[in-house]
Amino acid sequence: MSTGTRVAGQSLPRIDAPGKVTGSAVYAADFALPGMLYGKVFRSAEPHARLVRLDTTRAASIPGVRAVVTAADAADVRYGAAVKDEPVFASDVVRYVGQPVAAVAAVTLEAAEAALAAIEAQYEPLPPVLDLAAALAPGAPLVHEGWRDYTAIPILQRDGNVCNRARIVVGDVERGWVEADHVFEQRFTTAMVHQGYTEPRAAVAAWDSSGQVTVWSNTQLPFDVQATLADILATVPSKVRIIVPGVGGGFGGKLRIGVEHFAALLARKSGRPVKVMTTSEEELVAAYPRQGTVIELKTGVTRDGRLTARQGRIYFDTGAFAGSGPGVASVATMVLAGPYRTPNLHLEGYAVYTNKTNCGSYRAPSGPQSNFAVESQMDIIADALGIDPLELRLRNIVHEGDEGPTGQVLSAVGLEECLRRAADAIGWPDRRPAPGRGKGLAIGWWTTTGGSSGVYVKINPDGSVTLNTGAVEIGTAALTGAAQVLAEALGVDLADITVISGDTFSTPFDFGAQGSRTAFAVGNACRAAAAELQRKLFELAAAHLKTDADTLELRDKHVVGPGGRVTLAELARQSQVAGGGMIAHGTFIAPGTAYDTKRVEGHAYPAFHSPSFHAHAVDLSVDAETGEVTIHRYVVAQDVGFALNPTYIEGQIEGGVAQGLGQTLSEEIVYRDGRVLNANLTDYKMPTTLDVPRIESILVEHPGRVGPFGAKGVGEPPNIEPPAAVANAIA
Ligand code: MOS
Secondary structure, three states: OOOOOOOOOOOOOOOOOOHHHHHOOOOOHHHHOOOOOEEEEEOOOOOOOEEEEEEEEHOOOOOOOEEEHHHHHHOEEOOOOOEOOOOOOOOOOEOOOOOOOEEEEEEEEEHHHHHHHOEEEEEEEOOOOOOHHHHHHOOOOOOOOOHHEEEOOOOOOOOEEEEEEEEEEEHHHHHHHOOOEEEEEEEEEOEEOOOOOOOOEEEEEEEOOOOOOOEEEEEEEEOHHHHHHHHHHOOOOOHEEEEEEOOOOOOOOOOOOOOOOHHHHHHHHHHOOOOEEHHHHHHHHHOOOEEEEEEEEEEEEEOOOEEEEEEEEEEEEOOOOOOOOOHHHHHHHHHHHEEEEOOEEEEEEEEEEEEEEOOOOOOOOOOOHHHHHHHHHHHHHHHHHOOHHHHHHHHHHHOOOOOOOOOOOOOOOHHHHHHHHHHHOOOOOOOOEEOOOOEEEEEEEEOOOEEEEEEEEEEOOOOOEEEOOOOOOOOOOOHHHHHOOOOOHHHHHHEEEEEEEEEOOOOOEEOEEEEEHHHHHHHHHHHHHHHHHHHHHHHHHHHHHOOOOOEEEOOEEEEEEEEEEEEEHHHHHHHHOOOOEEEEEEEEEEEOOOOOOEEEEOOOOOOOOEEEEEEHHHHHOOOOOOOOEEEEEEEEEEOOOOOHHHHHHHHHHHHHHHHHHHHHOOOOOOEEEEEEOOOOOOOOOOOOOOOOOOOEEEEEOOOOOOOOOOOOOOHHHHHHOEEEEEEHOOO
């Protein structure tokens, strides 16, 4: 697609493909050690209760059981990304159905399950807080009586059941209502949903005689898990090695510690390696699903459709522990602004404790929920004013040089192109082609998450290249994209590169596979490493070719000079003899994005770095008898900056839309009285391949200033717009 490059921008096969298509790739769920025990977690049966008795003696005496652990076996610490509120095991009070209370390890899974059944727990019920309304009501019972004593990120605005209130204020919305000809007020709700990764959370832990524990895990963030696990084990990170063999999907659900700590505690107590892997039921009652929300949105417009003001409040039901809620509530306010020019804004995101499982992050956290409200309301406004929805958006979208909601200056804004191309492709403005059939549009923007990445790159004596990164491949092909950047810079082929990844002891630090950042950040670290390697290669080659280093260039696996050339292999061998090998360390940290600090409060994410812009368009029918929705066409136009590997970006778009359609049309974790009613994959209805329509991708390229070749984050955005696009088409 893009020219001027040989490897970057080409749809080359991914590096990890052979293992995955032949089945030889080892995922964490496949990983096993000799003598390994099987661990299971005993969980609370009550949403909120005092745990008055816990007796594990009968469980411990079951044949084959080698260890039982409870709160007494873990350090008295609370952990959490934003608020340190979560204990390893409940001891005095349980706060959701599914909260870990104890764990067992046995020689077989059957013996471990028998031990779980033999654990005796007695509860004295406390008044539960079952939903957002109950949590926010005056005089509501507190999910955490002791919330004030928890350690938390200092910027958070906490109060009782609210574990953060993030806010953006711009201008004066009161003035905006006066300037408006019409004011629209709507309320929207969205459901709790699961990320739906195919591989459950899994970990195998083994201790050695020096007191070091190694955990093979399918986490997205090995360095985060290392730090958390060190806290939980009351040790130092240098005693905790996390290795990620392979990850069968994460989508944000595997960011934080999942089962690693249970495996480590059981392995320590039993003296044997222990594997813990979740069931589907555990995934649906006690993982880190996406928060359900309630959204109140009030927007003022002039009669010709110009936005004058917006007030928005989004409430996240984040469950019994803060989880990702405080950060997600912050990001939500950025999405509530929309990619629109609105002079007056008052936007708030609340993360609220309830007695449900604690919620986490899910692919573009807060994006689908906030965007559903914003883009649904844009269509409501368009209908009321008699303006075409495409035209209403065109009158209000941001352009190059405009301000984002917190004052950041927007650049590389490909939004109008995305919107026009998606609308053209779906056959706009003919949006009601037949009875029961309609088309919908939705647009949005998203960030490319920062954080640092380091790589070591080595040129081997045969001229091949090893890329050593602390990032992990979670299925997106992002590390293939990074390797393409490296191959381009070194003048080698993608096939020459081998990737070693995700080991907290042997790979450099990486902020992790999250926030659409991996190809972007690791790719840039690769560029830095390649620059350093080039310097070293040219130094050797200049002597070898008897010329000046500044006459040289890297091309086709050689250093080429005016009078001759030398292979990278030869230079790597020379370096092994005399210089300890041809190796370089490359690092990258995304530069900060300037914004107006006076506009934000309680805000964990006040600017969208290297933002991406996107438009979705759908053409669907609704069966008037059954309500069943059939999607005829689905089009995504996404400004990716530069398409490092078009095929895998299309893969991200197709996967993200499939997940978005699932959230929109069939998925919901249903709670009643604090219990999940549908904790199985028959009643929790994820789309199958038969339910997903063909998805058409249009890759728009407005190169950003920071990413490799202008690339922007691409993984999360496709999940944002499907709810709104589908809702608008149905409406
Ligand atoms: Mo993501 S929700 O940052 O994996």
